[in-house]
Amino acid sequence: MAKQVKENHKNLSIKTSIMERRTFLKTSGAVAAGGILLNPTNVLGNTPMTGKKRIALVGAGIRGTGFWGKPVVEQYDDIVEFVGLCDINPGRLALAKKFMGIACNTYTDFDTMMRETKPEMLIVTTVDATHHEFIIKGLEYGAEVLTEKPLTTDESKCQQILDAEKRTGQKVRVGFNYRYGTLFSKLKEVLAEQRVGRITSVDFHWYLNTYHGADYFRRWHGLRDRSGTLLIHKASHHFDLLNWWIDSDPVEVNAYGKLEHYGKNNVFRGDKCRTCQYRSQCKFFFDITKDERLMQLYVENEKYDGYIRDNCLWRNEIDIFDKMAVQIKYANDVQVSYSLTTYSPYEGLTIAFNGMTGRVDSWQDLPWRDQEKVSQADRHTREMNQGKEAETSAYDEIIVSENFGKSEMIKVPFVRGGHGGGDRRLQDQIFRNPDMPDPLKHAAGLRDGAMAILIGVAARKSIDEARPIKIEELTSLKPHPTRIT
Numbered sequence: 001m002a003k004q005v006k007e008n009h010k011n012l013s014i015k016t017s018i019m020e021r022r023t024f025l026k027t028s029g030a031v032a033a034g035g036i037l038l039n040p041t042n043v044l045g046n047t048p049m050t051g052k053k054r055i056a057l058v059g060a061g062i063r064g065t066g067f068w069g070k071p072v073v074e075q076y077d078d079i080v081e082f083v084g085l086c087d088i089n090p091g092r093l094a095l096a097k098k099f100m101g102i103a104c105n106t107y108t109d110f111d112t113m114m115r116e117t118k119p120e121m122l123i124v125t126t127v128d129a130t131h132h133e134f135i136i137k138g139l140e141y142g143a144e145v146l147t148e149k150p151l152t153t154d155e156s157k158c159q160q161i162l163d164a165e166k167r168t169g170q171k172v173r174v175g176f177n178y179r180y181g182t183l184f185s186k187l188k189e190v191l192a193e194q195r196v197g198r199i200t201s202v203d204f205h206w207y208l209n210t211y212h213g214a215d216y217f218r219r220w221h222g223l224r225d226r227s228g229t230l231l232i233h234k235a236s237h238h239f240d241l242l243n244w245w246i247d248s249d250p251v252e253v254n255a256y257g258k259l260e261h262y263g264k265n266n267v268f269r270g271d272k273c274r275t276c277q278y279r280s281q282c283k284f285f286f287d288i289t290k291d292e293r294l295m296q297l298y299v300e301n302e303k304y305d306g307y308i309r310d311n312c313l314w315r316n317e318i319d320i321f322d323k324m325a326v327q328i329k330y331a332n333d334v335q336v337s338y339s340l341t342t343y344s345p346y347e348g349l350t351i352a353f354n355g356m357t358g359r360v361d362s363w364q365d366l367p368w369r370d371q372e373k374v375s376q377a378d379r380h381t382r383e384m385n386q387g388k389e390a391e392t393s394a395y396d397e398i399i400v401s402e403n404f405g406k407s408e409m410i411k412v413p414f415v416r417g418g419h420g421g422g423d424r425r426l427q428d429q430i431f432r433n434p435d436m437p438d439p440l441k442h443a444a445g446l447r448d449g450a451m452a453i454l455i456g457v458a459a460r461k462s463i464d465e466a467r468p469i470k471i472e473e474l475t476s477l478k479p480h481p482t483r484i485t
């Protein structure tokens with residue numbers, strides 16, 4: 001039964017994309033035949049009727065509605081309006097409209113939405129492997145496209161997007177919210193000041209815990225043909241940060257990866273957590289019924305598409321890696337050692353930039369460091385507070401150490417919510433003030449989105465083919481010693 005539902009889900013997605021591709025081919029046939037859609041803005045007449053920017057969104061899941069949907073309505077209602085929402089799941093669509101508190105039309109057919117609503121901007125928040133379909137069509141329909149990371153999941157889809165941007169003259173922007181976090185922005189600033197000389201190598205290690213890390217294996221992220229593996233889905237955030245910090249393009253990638261914790265690597269497996277016979281013995285048991293939002297979004301809409309949110313993370317079909325190690329060589333000769341682990345006892349990261357005259361270290365969420373910060377830096381505050389518990393991690397740390405010299409600790413104000421406060425800054429730059437000064441070049445365009453996923457694609461290929469992969473093997477993009485923005 002469960003297998004059948006899963007099959008239905010898969011078939012539904014495949015059918016939808018085939019149908020959409022057919023419709024798309026018809027549309028792009030018109031482009032080839034008459035050339036009239038080459039400037040589709042004219043054809044669609046994207047004239048704002050209210051003076052507000054007209055936005056459509058495809059992919060009404062948790063990210064689409066919870067990050068781009070509702071907050072954008074709440075924060076920028078004076079300058080933008082949602083004119084259409086699209087999803088293959090009609091139940092999630094109806095919920096999205098209610099959740100966002102808007103009155104626009106909803107669509108299960110993307111082309112109908114684009115033709116009827118004529119948006120100026122399209123936001124793409126569907127399953128990763130489908131992004132390219134909507135990005136390309138969005139551009140062809142004359143909209144500027146804002147896509148969630150990852151840009152896409154393989155090199156051929158990436159090339160199609162690159163070609164479409166060139167052909168249409170419309171722009172793609174990638175929502176790399178991590179760049180905007182306070183710690184990551186400060187690191188960029190410190191590196192730009194060249195305080196430890198020319199950077200020669202970077203050590204970057206990211207740990208996902210047994211809650212967040214495990215969650216990727218419960219749903220579509222666990223399938224390579226949906227997420228492209230975590231080398232794309234998750235690590236594209238990290239690869240983008242590396243490209244941005246190092247300010248150069250990757251040229252070659254060598255990687256190792258294996259699935260040896262989740263998936264088939266367990267002695268038992270059940271249906272979904274809700275009905276699982278092993279719930280009392282499985283340390284990863286997840287009770288979705290306690291989360292009202294997830295129940296409404298997913299469980300109540302399973303009947304439409306069979307998307308199971310609390311799937312068993314021991315499913316045999318899981319075919320992504322759960323540990324990954326990647327070596328990257330950059331065009332400016334920086335070399336990177338990166339790793340991603342998905343079953344750590346805590347969630348955190350360590351990073352170090354080795355320079356010719358010193359080293360920059362930083363980390364986030366390492367439990368022993370947080371303890372120390374309480375006992376050292378905040379001890380006095382705690383004493384003065386007389387029992388009122390002080391904020392334990394009110395700052396992140398960067399240590400700049402000079403060879404044969406001193407070390408300086410830079411304290412960076414810590415913001416827990418919204419990826420270090422970065423989410424709001426990203427949204428402000430996109431919606432409120434697109435022309436605001438951008439001295440650290442936070443805004444990410446198509447080339448940035450492509451370079452980030454191409455490291456992941458190359459790493460996956462390197463693991464599959466047991467050889468180093470050159471970035472220029474993958475698409476028409478040629479790596480540059482200094483990043484082109």
Ligand SMILES: NC(=O)c1ccc[n+]([C@@H]2O[C@H](COP(=O)([O-])OP(=O)(O)OC[C@H]3O[C@@H](n4cnc5c(N)ncnc54)[C@H](O)[C@@H]3O)[C@@H](O)[C@H]2O)c1
Nearest residue numbers: 059060061062063064087088089125126127128148149150
């Ligand atoms: N930047 C970040 O920090 C961040 C965080 C979370 C998610 N994301 C990204 O956001 C996107 C959505 O993730 P999510 O967690 O919301 O997933 P989700 O599963 O909750 O939502 C995906 C939605 O897309 C819909 N969908 C799937 N295929 C479709 C198709 N062909 N046409 C129309 N709709 C389709 C699904 O029905 C679902 O409603 C992903 O690309 C993910 O990588 C980014």
